[in-house]
Amino acid sequence: MLTERMEAKRMSQQMDWYLQEVERYEELGFLRKKTLMEELDIIAQRFPHHLAVVEGNRRLTYEELLQEIEQLSTGFLSLGWQQGDRVLMQLPNTIEFITVLFSLLKIGVQPVLMLPSHREVEIDTVAKMVQPIAYICCSSYLGFQYECMAAQVIPQHKSIRYIVTVGESTIQWPASYTHVTVDQLKERNYSLAISASPHYRDTALYLLSGGTTGIPKIIPKIHEAYAYNAFASAEKCGMTPETAYMAVLSISHDYPLCSPGILGTLFTGGKVVLCQTSSFDEAFHEIEKEQVTHTAIVPTIASLWLEAFEWYEDLNMSSLEVVLIGAAHIEQEMAVQFMNTFHCKIQQGYGLGEGITCFTALNDPVEIVTSCQGQAISIGDEIKIIDELGREVPQGQLGELVAKGPYTFGGYYQASALNAEIFTKDYFLRTGDKARITSDGNIQIVGRVREQINRAGENVIPSEIESFLRTQPMIKDAAVVGLPDKDLGESICAFIVTDGQRMERDEICSYLFHIGVAPYKLPDRIIYVERLPFINVGKVDKKKLKQMAMESEASMH
Template identity: 25%
Template sequence: MSNRLHFTMGQLLDDIANRFPDNDALVYADQGLRYSYLEFNALCERVAKGLLALGVRKGDHVAIWATNVPQWVVLQFATAKIGAVLVTVNTNYKSVELEYVLKQSDATTLFLVSGFKDTDYVETLYSVVPELRDAGPGQLCSERLPFLKHVVFLGDRQFPGMRCWSEMESLGRDIEDAQLAAIASSLDEHEVINMQYTSGTTGFPKGVMLTHHNIVNNGFNIGECMRFTEKDRLCIPVPFFHCFGCVLAVLACVTHGSTMVPVETFSAEVVLRTIEAERCTAVHGVPTMFIAELDHPNFGRYDLTSLRSGIMAGSPCPIEVMKRVIRDMNLTEITIAYGQTESSPVITQTRTDDPIELRVATVGRALPDVEVKIVDIENGQTLPPGRQGELCTRGYLVMKGYYKMPEETARVIDGEGWLHTGDLAVMDENGYCKITGRIKNMIIRGGENIYPREIEEFLYSHPKVADVQVYGVPDIKYGEQVMAAIKLKEDTVATAEEIQDFCRGSIANYKVPRYVKFVDEFPMTASGKIQKFKLREMAIKELNLEAANSVETA
């Protein structure tokens, strides 16, 4: 029996605002900002009208490059109410990556904050689109980004060529409710509404096209696994630009009338303070976040007794960390979720009432209405319980495809609709899965997916680099770190620092190799294929990473 929801995201928010009008929807404790569901829905509608006045139409691609600011969540629903596709941009991106995503996505509009960490977003955008400085708002004509017309700064400061956020509400004042309602009623739940960029299984980042139906239902089932109700309050320190933030957090809450309590940028103490101040019943995080919270010197000062559940996901979860979280943070019903952006994203999740050994040593079983099978990587045959193979999934959660990349889409979704994850797993007779490795060479560092080829292609542009192989090595804090083995051109010398400095400012900091090794040759098979696993094995010995490599995870 299917319990699927058949809402667009706009209809979902309307429904919840009608059912729980006075419930807190969105709370930023440190900013004194608190919207009920009635107020939040009204704000989203005002901004949706502002988007229409700006010229944004159904099917247009609207990019957002921002930390977990309140406007992010508003835009997630405002764009959905008019059928515009929200393109999420990684906050760690630099100029090369920003230009790639804006160009590949055909984004017509960009919303951005002033910056994050060491990156000035405004100056970065001007470097990519110099024409913006001299353009009137909405008059941008860029040679490199021909689709981009509008840039809106998520604040009150005025920048050349940009509008500011306050205009988004005032712009739409002349648009009638009936016009917005007519657009909303014309939308279909199976239309694309969200585009997340992921390295997928090969090559450069791809735009994963997700529909209302994909993410509304995934969010609902995730919340069901945590036993969410309108009484729950979720602390959200994970970034909105990931599915972890905008689906596992935002949509898990909104589908249940629960309260969203975001943290703008991660800080262990701010998370602890927020949980206590808002009496949060749940908190999400990647393992590194939970470790930082547990190890914070002021950990013992905070009252976490309101906590009950949440999700640890994003990278393999060390079993000992899960045990500490359950014991020391009162998260007796915490769950582990596993999936990938292409599956909206959660495929399997543990349940709150699972025995502790299943909740710490597996990534759970399939969500409702989701099929999972393990197949032989050689012949594609379905394997019996206990045998290792590739994890495949099918159902409402599978993406529409990669934007403008039909061949890449066909590589991961087969003719019968099965999404091939590229992950190795073992499933027991009750359907509980343990992820055992990856067929692909993806590096997962602190919840960030990193595809080696992208870094290799960039390093090839260094004048001294003849050949390069990038791979992941184990790390106790982040799960994995990036390592580069480099063959230099003849008669050149270089240092690790030189290579790292070359990367900084051009590619995201998390992609900059933590370790650089100079080699004369690479280990190869008889047919000439480079064996990255041997490079990894050598690095574990040379860098004394045996302890990190032995950390047991689900």
């Protein structure tokens, strides 16, 4: 009981300071005191006949989108759902993602955005944490049976009483569950009025953190702050009512959802084009068909698109103006080749679902675009680089990036102990990223604060070695991790992807040495892999790489 009271007190203190921050940003004019649904209503009144969303041959104008949202929201109300209820929403890039999302936002039901790639473990873990009343999914999609998976997990969670599917059910659910399809909800002729709309300071939705701890961290996003994130990102990326944004990454991620993503596009009156996958075959045809102007990808996808371009030279992709690159650093050679091949601009970005979002400027020279992550999207953002003791370091020096601004969140869901660690005393969010601020004010991310390798007392930043390795013509990609070593403390292990060729470790070290890499930074071990494992949007799963290295070493003894 004492522990519960202490937890409640910490939660209350946390919300007190966050509310004060929100009020301050309202007074400064950054936050518009509107919900996400209200922002969509405003733009739909201006452009009712503009195309809002396209998925294959399906097309909705803004007026038609609002009609679908209205039908679905009354359908959800007819189930007895209420403001503050939480639901797990696991939908792919379909029109239903958008209509379901906004219908929930309209009535104040809070979706937890699960990724299409999540499976039983993630569903089970998140359900235990948030106690949802419902699970929303496709019956099946791209060959995977989501409803069958749900049937294995849902019975373990008594809070879940409703199953909502896109598509006809493939499961005979017990009578204790209410199962309904999205189409059935839209067909219900209820004339239910929403008793009270959600407040613009209420939690709109929950994102899942892209961390690698294995335990999801749940990120609450409030309406007006998340709307501001979308508006500010859209402005930074030059979006207008003529923008056609193509979503190839899962829109359950913050990056393609709101940075500026589909929300930034919709709130400026543009057109959202939804792709099932990031496959060049699908994406290239959509660029031509829908006259796509903007898209967001990661470096690995950029590399694949470059390789495939010559097979599709007959397609007209001249509409493409801006490609956003995020989640990982893009090398200068690849960026220049991409811009020359697709005749577009690249904006490199950096962001966290928890807060800060940065992009290089549309008029930045290629040297800036490829060497840093640009500047924060809002003049209300405050950025500092601090040392281990929390002291701000001189410009140009490395330290931890901390930030706060109009769209920074107030802490993870039900994690007061963790929240006490991730904010400084003056409420700056600790990003955990090692960075510097350049002489022209741009942010340059060099790695994770705790990711650096301590090899025989020398600190080595993996991303630096990865960049050097990728300059070797035979090496297509590389990832570097630190491994426990009884003599060195940590040794340097490089995972390398090639087209099949192999070099000995001595050859690789000789190459690195001759281009100026210090001897203590040379890899102690080389492991060749067909491809690097990834988590979330293009981030290398270094936890898995370390596990692979340890297993490989164990098998040798």
